Amino acid sequence: MKVSKKIILLGHFGVGKSSLIRQFVENSFTTDYKVTIGVHILKKEVQIAPNETISLIIWDLEGYDDIKKTRASYLLGTHGFIYVFDVTRPATFQNLEDDITYLTNQYANTPLKVVGNKADLVTKSYLKENKAIFGVTPDFFTSAKTGDNVADLFTTLAKELVK
Amino acid sequence: MLETYRGTYFHPRTQFITIDKTGKVIESDNILFPLKKGDEISSINPFFEGLASYFDSKEDNDIKFTCVHLESKKKQQHTCDIEFKTFANGQPSLVIIHDFSDHYEYYQEVAQSRNESVINSQILELQNKYLKEKEDFKNTFIANFSHELRNPLTGVTAFCSVLQKTDMSLEQQDYVEVIKSSGDHLKNMIGDILEMSKIEVGKLTIDEELFDFHKLIEMLAFTYTVKAKQKNIEFEVDFDDKIPKYIEGDKTRIKQVFENLLENAFKFTTTGKVTFTIKENQRRARKVNLNISVKDTGIGIPSEKLDIIFNSFTQLDVTQKYSGTGLGLSIVKGLVELMDGKITVESEENVGSIFKMNINFKYPINQENTSLENKLDIEYKNSLSKEKYNILLAEDSELAQMAVLKILSQEGHFYLDIISNGEDVIESVIHNEYDLILMDIRMPGTHGDELTKMIRSLPVQNCKTIPILALTANLYDDDKKRYKKMGMNDIIEKPFDETTLLSKIYKHLK
Ligand SMILES: Nc1nc2c(ncn2[C@@H]2O[C@H](COP(=O)(O)OP(=O)(O)OP(=O)(O)O)[C@@H](O)[C@H]2O)c(=O)[nH]1
Numbered sequence: 001m002k003v004s005k006k007i008i009l010l011g012h013f014g015v016g017k018s019s020l021i022r023q024f025v026e027n028s029f030t031t032d033y034k035v036t037i038g039v040h041i042l043k044k045e046v047q048i049a050p051n052e053t054i055s056l057i058i059w060d061l062e063g064y065d066d067i068k069k070t071r072a073s074y075l076l077g078t079h080g081f082i083y084v085f086d087v088t089r090p091a092t093f094q095n096l097e098d099d100i101t102y103l104t105n106q107y108a109n110t111p112l113k114v115v116g117n118k119a120d121l122v123t124k125s126y127l128k129e130n131k132a133i134f135g136v137t138p139d140f141f142t143s144a145k146t147g148d149n150v151a152d153l154f155t156t157l158a159k160e161l162v163k
Numbered sequence: 164m165l166e167t168y169r170g171t172y173f174h175p176r177t178q179f180i181t182i183d184k185t186g187k188v189i190e191s192d193n194i195l196f197p198l199k200k201g202d203e204i205s206s207i208n209p210f211f212e213g214l215a216s217y218f219d220s221k222e223d224n225d226i227k228f229t230c231v232h233l234e235s236k237k238k239q240q241h242t243c244d245i246e247f248k249t250f251a252n253g254q255p256s257l258v259i260i261h262d263f264s265d266h267y268e269y270y271q272e273v274a275q276s277r278n279e280s281v282i283n284s285q286i287l288e289l290q291n292k293y294l295k296e297k298e299d300f301k302n303t304f305i306a307n308f309s310h311e312l313r314n315p316l317t318g319v320t321a322f323c324s325v326l327q328k329t330d331m332s333l334e335q336q337d338y339v340e341v342i343k344s345s346g347d348h349l350k351n352m353i354g355d356i357l358e359m360s361k362i363e364v365g366k367l368t369i370d371e372e373l374f375d376f377h378k379l380i381e382m383l384a385f386t387y388t389v390k391a392k393q394k395n396i397e398f399e400v401d402f403d404d405k406i407p408k409y410i411e412g413d414k415t416r417i418k419q420v421f422e423n424l425l426e427n428a429f430k431f432t433t434t435g436k437v438t439f440t441i442k443e444n445q446r447r448a449r450k451v452n453l454n455i456s457v458k459d460t461g462i463g464i465p466s467e468k469l470d471i472i473f474n475s476f477t478q479l480d481v482t483q484k485y486s487g488t489g490l491g492l493s494i495v496k497g498l499v500e501l502m503d504g505k506i507t508v509e510s511e512e513n514v515g516s517i518f519k520m521n522i523n524f525k526y527p528i529n530q531e532n533t534s535l536e537n538k539l540d541i542e543y544k545n546s547l548s549k550e551k552y553n554i555l556l557a558e559d560s561e562l563a564q565m566a567v568l569k570i571l572s573q574e575g576h577f578y579l580d581i582i583s584n585g586e587d588v589i590e591s592v593i594h595n596e597y598d599l600i601l602m603d604i605r606m607p608g609t610h611g612d613e614l615t616k617m618i619r620s621l622p623v624q625n626c627k628t629i630p631i632l633a634l635t636a637n638l639y640d641d642d643k644k645r646y647k648k649m650g651m652n653d654i655i656e657k658p659f660d661e662t663t664l665l666s667k668i669y670k671h672l673k
């Protein structure tokens with residue numbers, strides 16, 4: 001059987017978790033906001049080397065303002081995390097540092113990617129100059145709208161999962 | 164009967180499935196998802212792939228998942244709670260799927276409206292913050308910039324006065340007059356801009372002093388009657404004599420408001436009449452409430468523009484027929500509001516406009532015994548006691564140095580020392596006996612206000628009392644207060660003209 005890996009998208013509500021997944025899996029984007037409750041699970045084959053693919057089981061969770069409220073059972077057997085925040089809304093990254101510390105302590109060996117989404121709404125220089133305000137340097141700045149860095153994010157994580 | 168109800172209201176929405184150690188279906192009651200023996204449980208949804216590591220568990224496990232979205236083969240959405248049980252005794256693992264779609268649909272709607280409203284308010288807050296930052300930046304920028312414009316303008320106005328005193332042909336005098344009046348015009352416009360930006364950043368304060376209100380009105384009546392004659396229009400002042408003669412308020416600002424409105428009325432009226440009405444509305448305790456209006460028969464304001472007439476930079480007529488910054492009315496409104504008053508406008512196109520104000524003023528009950536310090540322009544010059552005075556000018560701008568030098572040398576009463584570096588000032592003050600110091604604020608080295616503080620604390624006779632006058636284009640009230648606190652006696656605003664400079668110097672030499 002093909003290798004399959006479970007990854008989870010976490011972060012405040014409205015930061016674009018579902019949109020990132022939709023962009024990655026279906027190459028589409030909508031400006032409508034439909035709040036996710038509970039969890040949606042999607043699957044996508046990802047090529048990680050010329051002759052190697054894995055299936056990513058992507059768990060799109062409901063957004064919380066406190067990461068510790070995430071239902072414990074959802075996190076069972078996770079191989080990787082993507083923590084998404086919205087670069088335009090401080091409320092979504094004001095606890096970034098604490099949340100990341102919490103995750104790295106609880107799941108020390110599970111790869112984690114920190115993502116600032118909605119990068120299309122601000123300029124590149126804004127992101128460069130404001131890195132410090134996020135508290136943690138994000139691994140990626142993405143845009144679910146334009147697709148910028150989206151595939152790169154998932155593929156990079158996928159590669160780390162099979163190492 | 165009960166069974167029928169049960170069937171309608173509690174129709175079975177729960178599916179039981181048993182699976183083997185590889186995740187293949189053994190048995191299923193297919194209430195929600197049709198499965199055959201031997202199907203992969205993951206064929207329902209990749210959700211179950213996440214459980215794969217438990218399929219061959221040899222322990223008792225009971226894991227519950229809430230609110231998982233599953234899609235049936237017929238593309239029907241089910242939002243379910245899922246229970247997964249493994250058994251230590253070798254019994255096959257059990258999957259129980261409860262469909263709670265109705266319940267979760269309701270929950271989704273609640274979450275939807277909650278999240279949307281939270282996000283909207285966050286975005287609104289950010290937009291306001293951003294707008295405010297932008298606005299502050301604009302105002303500070305304008306304030307600083309107009310401030311910078313004042314310096315070169317000092318050179319222009321000061322040297323025009325100097326130039327006018329030299330031998331010139333009539334033609335040349337006319338030219339200088341033009342330069343001077345253009346300079347004055349520019350100075351007024353810069354003044355407007357600076358004032359507006361000060362109002363907007365809340366840096367303008369209203370002073371309260373006792374003054375002769377009747378005299379102010381008489382003065383305005385006189386000035387504008389002359390103007391009206393020149394313009395060939397009528398001017399009427401309807402003044403209620405019962406209004407207290409002496410009131411407390413910011414005379415300069417009140418005058419500015421009246422003048423602005425009158426100027427405005429005159430500017431836009433070519434035939435007919437301007438009426439200036441000042442009526443007492445009521446008195447209470449030590450306060451008198453006045454209704455003041457300026458009415459004209461000018462071009463009027465189109466009704467759709469009435470709302471924006473008090474906004475900054477609005478000039479309705481863009482054809483350049485009427486000059487000005489377009490800030491006059493917004494300054495008026497800003498000032499009236501600073502005085503806790505109200506201003507409104509009514510207007511009809513081609514008929515005229517009326518600006519109405521309602522302002523409260525404090526006034527002393529006992530008007531008879533109110534005496535004002537005689538502030539008439541005393542000829543300070545006549546009361547001078549010395550033949551020659553030593554004056555120190557601490558100023559780094561060459562233009563300003565020359566202006567002061569020229570103006571003072573014409574008088575023949577002064578020796579002038581000029582120092583352009585803050586650091587050398589103290590030295591010089593210790594070694595020379597000056598009668599007065601003109602102190603620029605922004606100088607290389609130490610700033611003028613700091614220097615003043617140092618001079619005041621020098622253990623040299625006369626340093627405590629020597630008049631120090633600030634030369635500055637910095638006109639924020641906070642700054643003015645600070646300069647006074649640092650020990651400066653007076654402030655001469657840049658750009659200054661000959662009369663202002665001399666009258667202040669003479670006043671403090673007396
Ligand atoms: N401009 C822009 N808008 C985005 C981007 N990503 C998401 N959005 C918008 O942001 C809103 C929320 O996106 P979702 O993907 O539903 O956010 P979520 O993180 O899944 O939210 P929850 O499910 O409530 O946790 C939607 O209106 C999207 O259109 C992006 O990269 N750029």
Ligand SMILES: [Mg+2]
Pocket residue numbers: 017018019034035036060061062063
């Ligand atoms: Mg979502």
